[in-house]
Amino acid sequence: MFFLAVPLAPARSADRLVPLDLDQIELGGLIGRRIQITVDNNLLVLDVDKDFLLPFQKHDARTSYIGLGKLIDSLARFSTYTADQRVSARKKHVVDAIIKTQEPDGYIGLFPPDKRMWQLWDVHEMSYLVYGLTSDYQLSGNKPSLDAARRLADYIIARWSAEPEKKPGGDTLTVHMAVTGLERAMLALNRQTGDRRYLDFCLKHRMLPDWNLPIVLGRWGRIEGHAYAYFAHCLAQLELNRMEPDEKLLGPTRRAMSFLTRQDGLVITGACGDHECWHDTQQGTINLGETCATAYLIRVLDALLRLEGDSRHGDVMERAIYNTLFAAQSPDGRRIRYYTPFDGPRAYFKGDTYCCPNNFRRIIADLPAMVVYRSGGGVAVNLYTPSTAKLQLNDGVSLTLRQETDYPNSGRVVIHVGPSKPVEFPLSLRIPSWCPKATIAVNGERIGKPIPGGSFFPINRQWTPGSRVQLDMPMAWRLVKGRKAQAGRVAVMRGPLVFCLNPAKNDKLAGVDLRLLTVDPESLEGPIPSDAVRPDGLACRIRAWGPGRWYPMAKTDLELVLTEFADPDGQAAYFHVPNPNAELFVEDELVRP
Numbered sequence: 001m002f003f004l005a006v007p008l009a010p011a012r013s014a015d016r017l018v019p020l021d022l023d024q025i026e027l028g029g030l031i032g033r034r035i036q037i038t039v040d041n042n043l044l045v046l047d048v049d050k051d052f053l054l055p056f057q058k059h060d061a062r063t064s065y066i067g068l069g070k071l072i073d074s075l076a077r078f079s080t081y082t083a084d085q086r087v088s089a090r091k092k093h094v095v096d097a098i099i100k101t102q103e104p105d106g107y108i109g110l111f112p113p114d115k116r117m118w119q120l121w122d123v124h125e126m127s128y129l130v131y132g133l134t135s136d137y138q139l140s141g142n143k144p145s146l147d148a149a150r151r152l153a154d155y156i157i158a159r160w161s162a163e164p165e166k167k168p169g170g171d172t173l174t175v176h177m178a179v180t181g182l183e184r185a186m187l188a189l190n191r192q193t194g195d196r197r198y199l200d201f202c203l204k205h206r207m208l209p210d211w212n213l214p215i216v217l218g219r220w221g222r223i224e225g226h227a228y229a230y231f232a233h234c235l236a237q238l239e240l241n242r243m244e245p246d247e248k249l250l251g252p253t254r255r256a257m258s259f260l261t262r263q264d265g266l267v268i269t270g271a272c273g274d275h276e277c278w279h280d281t282q283q284g285t286i287n288l289g290e291t292c293a294t295a296y297l298i299r300v301l302d303a304l305l306r307l308e309g310d311s312r313h314g315d316v317m318e319r320a321i322y323n324t325l326f327a328a329q330s331p332d333g334r335r336i337r338y339y340t341p342f343d344g345p346r347a348y349f350k351g352d353t354y355c356c357p358n359n360f361r362r363i364i365a366d367l368p369a370m371v372v373y374r375s376g377g378g379v380a381v382n383l384y385t386p387s388t389a390k391l392q393l394n395d396g397v398s399l400t401l402r403q404e405t406d407y408p409n410s411g412r413v414v415i416h417v418g419p420s421k422p423v424e425f426p427l428s429l430r431i432p433s434w435c436p437k438a439t440i441a442v443n444g445e446r447i448g449k450p451i452p453g454g455s456f457f458p459i460n461r462q463w464t465p466g467s468r469v470q471l472d473m474p475m476a477w478r479l480v481k482g483r484k485a486q487a488g489r490v491a492v493m494r495g496p497l498v499f500c501l502n503p504a505k506n507d508k509l510a511g512v513d514l515r516l517l518t519v520d521p522e523s524l525e526g527p528i529p530s531d532a533v534r535p536d537g538l539a540c541r542i543r544a545w546g547p548g549r550w551y552p553m554a555k556t557d558l559e560l561v562l563t564e565f566a567d568p569d570g571q572a573a574y575f576h577v578p579n580p581n582a583e584l585f586v587e588d589e590l591v592r593p
């Protein structure tokens with residue numbers, strides 16, 4: 001294990017990795033396709049006037065939460081990334097309309113005057129409006145958005161300061177959950193305006209540096225264990241740490257990561273939390289993995305990757321992206337889930353507003369910034385997907401970095417490194433923990449010994465226009481041992497993908513309790529093509545004994561086809577096996593000692 005030892009990036013932060021701007025990279029492949037269907041089949045077909053804007057114009061308090069600020073944030077990001085006129089027109093329409101509703105005292109929200117500020121979710125809604133409008137200004141320079149964000153933030157600060165004893169939501173929930181998003185909104189506004197008052201609000205009124213919650217298991221009391229709210233505060237602390245470094249600010253984030261990777265808080269699909277709250281049972285039913293928690297887990301991993309340069313954050317990130325995140329959306333892009341269980345049927349969320357659909361759109365809009373990072377005067381590749389990145393290096397050298405790959409169908413990646421003139425810099429590649437032996441060749445010449453997964457591998461050399469790096473990460477099938485509620489079962493994985501059973505694809509499974517199937521691990525075959533989730537998708541076959549069969553003597557009576565976890569009708573990801581301690585089973589590589 002080693003960390004990237006790189007000089008500090010100039011003037012931006014003390015981070016080891018620095019993301020590209022959204023308009024510096026274009027993605028294809030599986031991730032690019034998810035972005036496209038989210039824009040075309042979701043973002044652009046929403047009824048923004050009726051579902052999103054009307055409740056803000058009526059103030060009749062019939063709705064307690066919309067998530068309009070989150071929508072504006074995603075519109076601003078997609079608009080920058082896609083440069084699509086339809087997206088920017090839609091963003092302008094929403095931003096202009098919501099600014100028109102701003103009242104003389106700065107309020108923008110859903111409630112009549114007597115309910116403002118302290119009614120549950122009013123501060124949460126306002127916070128994301130501040131954040132989304134600030135994002136719009138940051139990405140497009142639209143001054144009215146910044147002015148509106150400031151007036152709204154000033155309204156919150158004035159009301160909070162005038163009645164310090166009051167609690168948003170009336171103390172039915174922890175205050176930190178009731179105001180999720182508030183601190184990051186104020187920090188973003190502070191960064192854009194340089195106005196110290198927004199930072200001071202976080203320090204003095206919200207006591208952000210002192211926020212230090214334990215991991216509370218389960219959903220009870222004032223919902224202390226809310227995963228999304230916890231991650232949102234970790235992110236605010238990590239951002240504050242970037243401005244005013246203090247080891248104390250990293251404590252809660254490290255606690256959460258340790259819980260996820262050492263204490264069974266993370267499940268095989270990269271999800272966490274049951275019924276929105278921390279759990280460590282490894283159960284995967286009904287309310288597993290709130291989409292907001294998935295989105296914020298990915299965002300915290302990005303922040304940690306930037307801070308520490310530890311590739312293992314990228315390993316968890318890709319597990320979450322390819323499995324629980326993509327499974328939280330219908331294959332055509334239109335529908336989004338609130339929860340994404342791996343055990344039992346999955347449901348779509350009924351509408352387009354509220355937390356999860358909006359946070360889903362936002363995180364999809366952020367993915368382009370998590371593929372390639374600047375690092376130590378060079379670049380680091382975190383996610384493998386067809387992409388073209390264009391950036392400036394030091395000394396006026398421009399660089400085009402183009403990835404060609406069918407990842408995650410295979411682990412073969414070709415990276416075309418195109419500097420405008422010969423130049424020396426480090427190109428670092430994340431070697432995933434699932435890959436025991438990767439090989440790298442530059443311009444056809446193999447570099448060193450096979451590289452074990454679990455670190456960034458830096459290639460330091462003089463790059464000339466037309467340089468070509470070939471990374472080969474052999475993708476063997478893995479049968480991953482279940483833990484706790486999944487003990488005695490295995491999950492079927494290949495690269496970052498988890499494979500699942502869609503019972504509708506096999507008529508012999510009608511009415512069968514899938515947890516009573518026993519698979520024959522030696523019979524696994526694949527990959528085979530499958531369009532259950534996407535064109536060029538994958539599946540595998542495995543033979544199984546039905547409930548009550550006398551394995552291993554009796555012949556297997558079932559052939560199961562397992563599809564990518566994003567298969568919308570997938571209902572099982574762990575399978576009982578005759579010998580749970582068979583040597584070919586491996587531990588989940590994301591679990592740390």
Ligand SMILES: [Zn+2]
Pocket residue numbers: 290291292293355356357359
């Ligand atoms: Zn949610």
